[in-house]
Amino acid sequence: MESISERIASEVYEKSYAIVDDFISEELRVSLLKEQSELLEAGKFRMAAVGKGEKKQVRTEIRNDQVLWIDAEHLNKYEKQYWSKVDEVRQAINQRCYLGLKSFEAHFARYPIGSFYVRHLDQFQQVLYRKITVIIYLNDSWSQEDEGMLRMYLPQEDGSEEILDIQPKGGRLVVFLSGEIPHEVMPTKKERISITGWLRDID
Ligand SMILES: O=C(O)CCC(=O)C(=O)O
Numbered sequence: 001m002e003s004i005s006e007r008i009a010s011e012v013y014e015k016s017y018a019i020v021d022d023f024i025s026e027e028l029r030v031s032l033l034k035e036q037s038e039l040l041e042a043g044k045f046r047m048a049a050v051g052k053g054e055k056k057q058v059r060t061e062i063r064n065d066q067v068l069w070i071d072a073e074h075l076n077k078y079e080k081q082y083w084s085k086v087d088e089v090r091q092a093i094n095q096r097c098y099l100g101l102k103s104f105e106a107h108f109a110r111y112p113i114g115s116f117y118v119r120h121l122d123q124f125q126q127v128l129y130r131k132i133t134v135i136i137y138l139n140d141s142w143s144q145e146d147e148g149m150l151r152m153y154l155p156q157e158d159g160s161e162e163i164l165d166i167q168p169k170g171g172r173l174v175v176f177l178s179g180e181i182p183h184e185v186m187p188t189k190k191e192r193i194s195i196t197g198w199l200r201d202i203d
């Protein structure tokens, strides 16, 4: 039988993205959510920046979420569990798509009420090594009225775009080609918590 990771790899191969509900157990979701709340209370989060290197700057008209990078060298028990699940996805995508993915980098992201991230691509000149975006949502509950959808603009063969709105439901994993799918986070009416990461073709 096809594993979840193989299914994700097939979908990424066929349509450049995949969405999987209940990718992590409730126990793991709750543990990661609790960890992020503690880190937030401890003042560890920073306003997210755009750009890289000398061009890196906080631009709240573009994005106004807060992030905390996770140190891949010092993962705790729960982060390790998530990393190992993502690693299965990495291997499956490599087998299916020959992307030569080698490593994973990720940060916690918190979107306070009213925050957003305007349309963008995750891969740009300074970060060409970001090949696949991998997002896991940690929210306890989400409904239509909370808004804050991830809006993906799927390029069509005729040059048009199809809009796909995805609710940030807890346990839901979204995977897509970083260089091909423009997307945005619509203004949220409820605090919105996730781990956003990228599979890279460098160590
Ligand atoms: O949280 C999301 O749904 C998307 C976040 C995003 O686009 C990013 O951090 O680059």
Ligand SMILES: [Fe+2]
Residues within 6 Å of the ligand: 120, 121, 122, 183
């Ligand atoms: Fe993004």
